[in-house]
Amino acid sequence: MRRRVLPxxxxxxxxxxxxxxxxxxxPLVALAWKATGIGFHGLLQLLASPRTLxxxxxxxGGALLAALLxxxxxxxxxxxxxxxxxxxxxxxxxxxxxxxxxxTAVAGIALTAIYAPNGWxxxxxxxxxxxxxxxxxxxxxxxxxxxxxxxxxxxxxVLQSLARDVEEAAExxxxxxxxxxxRVILPVLVPTLLTGFALALARAVGEYGSVIFIAGNIxxxxxxxxxxxxxxxxxxxxxxAAALGVVMLAFSFVLLVLIALLQHWSGRWAERGA
Amino acid sequence: MTLTLDRLSRRFTNFAALDDVSLEMAxxxxxxxxxxxxxxxxxxxxxxxxLDYPDRGSVTQAGxxxxxxxxxxxxxxLVFQHYALFRHLTVRENVAFGLRVRPRRxxxxxxxxxxxxxxxxxxxxxxxxxxxxxxxxxxxxRQRVALARALAVEPELLLLDEPFGALDAQVRVTLRRWLxxxxxxxxxxxxxxxxxxxxxxxxxxxxxxxNRGRIEQVGTPQAIYQDPATxxxxxxxxxxxxxxxTRHAQAWRAGAWSLTEDPWNxxxxxxxxxxxxxxxxxxxxxxxxAWEARVRHVYLAGSVAHLDLYVAGIDLALEADVASExxxxxxxxxxxxxxxAPARLVAFPCDDGDGSRPVIxxxxxxxxxxxx
Numbered sequence: 250m251r252r253r254v255l256p257x258x259x260x261x262x263x264x265x266x267x268x269x270x271x272x273x274x275x276p277l278v279a280l281a282w283k284a285t286g287i288g289f290h291g292l293l294q295l296l297a298s299p300r301t302l303x304x305x306x307x308x309x310g311g312a313l314l315a316a317l318l319x320x321x322x323x324x325x326x327x328x329x330x331x332x333x334x335x336x337x338x339x340x341x342x343x344x345x346x347x348x349x350x351x352x353t354a355v356a357g358i359a360l361t362a363i364y365a366p367n368g369w370x371x372x373x374x375x376x377x378x379x380x381x382x383x384x385x386x387x388x389x390x391x392x393x394x395x396x397x398x399x400x401x402x403x404x405x406x407v408l409q410s411l412a413r414d415v416e417e418a419a420e421x422x423x424x425x426x427x428x429x430x431x432r433v434i435l436p437v438l439v440p441t442l443l444t445g446f447a448l449a450l451a452r453a454v455g456e457y458g459s460v461i462f463i464a465g466n467i468x469x470x471x472x473x474x475x476x477x478x479x480x481x482x483x484x485x486x487x488x489x490a491a492a493l494g495v496v497m498l499a500f501s502f503v504l505l506v507l508i509a510l511l512q513h514w515s516g517r518w519a520e521r522g523a
Numbered sequence: 524m525t526l527t528l529d530r531l532s533r534r535f536t537n538f539a540a541l542d543d544v545s546l547e548m549a550x551x552x553x554x555x556x557x558x559x560x561x562x563x564x565x566x567x568x569x570x571x572x573x574l575d576y577p578d579r580g581s582v583t584q585a586g587x588x589x590x591x592x593x594x595x596x597x598x599x600x601l602v603f604q605h606y607a608l609f610r611h612l613t614v615r616e617n618v619a620f621g622l623r624v625r626p627r628r629x630x631x632x633x634x635x636x637x638x639x640x641x642x643x644x645x646x647x648x649x650x651x652x653x654x655x656x657x658x659x660x661x662x663x664x665r666q667r668v669a670l671a672r673a674l675a676v677e678p679e680l681l682l683l684d685e686p687f688g689a690l691d692a693q694v695r696v697t698l699r700r701w702l703x704x705x706x707x708x709x710x711x712x713x714x715x716x717x718x719x720x721x722x723x724x725x726x727x728x729x730x731x732x733x734n735r736g737r738i739e740q741v742g743t744p745q746a747i748y749q750d751p752a753t754x755x756x757x758x759x760x761x762x763x764x765x766x767x768x769t770r771h772a773q774a775w776r777a778g779a780w781s782l783t784e785d786p787w788n789x790x791x792x793x794x795x796x797x798x799x800x801x802x803x804x805x806x807x808x809x810x811x812x813a814w815e816a817r818v819r820h821v822y823l824a825g826s827v828a829h830l831d832l833y834v835a836g837i838d839l840a841l842e843a844d845v846a847s848e849x850x851x852x853x854x855x856x857x858x859x860x861x862x863x864a865p866a867r868l869v870a871f872p873c874d875d876g877d878g879s880r881p882v883i884x885x886x887x888x889x890x891x892x893x894x895x
Contacts (some may be wrong), residue, residue, distance in 0.1 A: 487876040
């Protein structure tokens with residue numbers, strides 16, 4: 250083996266494997282083991298239930314949509330924070346992390362207070378026929394809220410490191426502002442946007458606290474999959490809860506692998522290896 | 524194209540990047556903007572590229588207002604010190620960029636673009652590397668891609684900002700010979716910014732020496748080197764010896780050496796003379812005025828030897844250059860004594876104020892009737 254400047258490959262790999270095994274894989278295996286309790290037939294029955302399907306659709310559909318919205322909003326906010334100097338920029342920048350720090354239940358209660366039919370905004374929106382709280386849009390809103398910082402924080406350092414002369418080169422070659430953005434800046438950001446998307450997606454799929462407060466949890470309409478799991482636990486149906494957990498896990502895994510592949514492809518121009 | 528820059532000024536918050544700069548550029552000319560960092564040369568280039576605008580002054584192209592056009596309408600090719608390549612595009616796509624972003628009616632057909640890109644890649648000797656990404660190229664190759672990309676839009680004016688600044692010494696020399704040949708072939712009006720005088724002297728048809736936002740002198744490399752117009756140019760270009768002179772009656776003296784004519788007719792009492800190392804005569808006959816000097820070191824640099832001299836009479840260290848083959852003939856070695864005197868010099872009188880600044884307008888150049 251080639252000698253490296255810093256030794257310790259053996260010990261660090263050992264630690265990495267032990268950590269992954271104990272903290273990540275072991276609980277997952279236990280979950281899968283527990284899930285086998287309902288049997289194959291039970292799993293099919295669980296998946297065939299319209300209520301389960303609706304919950305899964307809301308959880309994943311909502312999370313995908315929320316992550317997509319976050320990519321747009323996050324890019325806009327990160328761009329503004331990196332490119333412009335304005336009074337209050339630092340304060341604004343610090344506020345971005347707030348969804349990280351807030352107990353999610355608090356966020357859920359706050360959002361509900363605003364969008365409930367008697368809340369500050371709900372009071373005006375509900376009569377117009379726009380129902381946010383106790384409906385799917387509320388679920389989406391909570392998911393956007395908790396995923397937002399991921400996109401901004403992953404983008405910021407990359408935006409900061411973008412060289413200005415590349416944009417100037419594009420301009421002097423005759424590119425319009427839109428062409429410069431879509432052909433020069435955006436392609437370089439895609440791998441990072443995908444990272445932000447994946448993080449926001451993962452967070453939104455797993456989000457529980459804030460969503461259940463604003464969702465209203467109406468079966469078939471605004472009930473998310475994690476809530477269904479909790480309900481099964483309350484009914485002492487541990488195997489069923491574990492099975493639903495495994496299904497969510499499998500979905501998430503497939504999504505994250507797809508995103509990673511896309512990311513690899515979109516960043517094919519980057520220096521690799523060595 | 525003929526470009527006329529008239530009284531350009533550009534201020535940044537607390538310093539003048541350009542201060543009343545005027546310059547004329549002939550079609551097909553290769554012009555170097557040479558100066559230390561902060562002299563305003565890059566600001567001038569950016570103004571020509573449309574990436575910056577002057578506070579005052581105008582740039583006209585055959586009577587047309589050049590500054591009215593935006594950067595994307597100017598049709599200039601721009602090459603940056605750090606290449607500024609699009610790293611997510613292959614070499615081919617980089618070169619094609621300027622053609623592909625054109626509005627549909629001015630955009631060449633796909634096949635035509637492909638053909639032109641291939642032609643340019645051949646010209647910059649990179650036809651093998653068209654499918655690589657910039658990260659897979661060396662610095663010299665990247666800069667050639669940047670040049671091909673700039674040439675693809677068929678610019679009327681090529682602007683190069685320290686194009687070789689980030690490259691190794693050897694690549695730099697090869698690339699600048701190649702650039703010179705390319706220029707002779709294309710006859711494209713080219714402005715390039717550099718702080719490397721050797722580069723400017725070797726490449727340019729004309730050099731504009733800049734200092735603190737002003738142009739000190741514009742001229743051919745020959746004129747800039749042999750006939751520097753200001754003390755700054757004397758000291759910035761090549762090496763030089765700075766020798767203070769004082770007037771005694773009708774003669775200007777520095778120690779044992781003197782100049783018997785007074786070009787300023789008694790108007791000044793002090794002056795400074797600049798003498799190039801190769802313009803010091805080292806074996807002045809006894810009858811002529813000269814300094815008694817001692818050789819402190821001999822640095823052999825290939826065909827030329829650099830001598831470190833010390834003149835005790837005026838307490839001044841001088842540099843002199845001689846051909847290496849003459850070292851033995853002249854008996855030059857560390858410790859040797861010799862009689863030295865300027866064979867050519869450029870002198871500026873100093874005004875009588877407190878700072879005693881050199882008066883540039885009263886510059887005088889002088890060559891000794893005695894050959895060295």
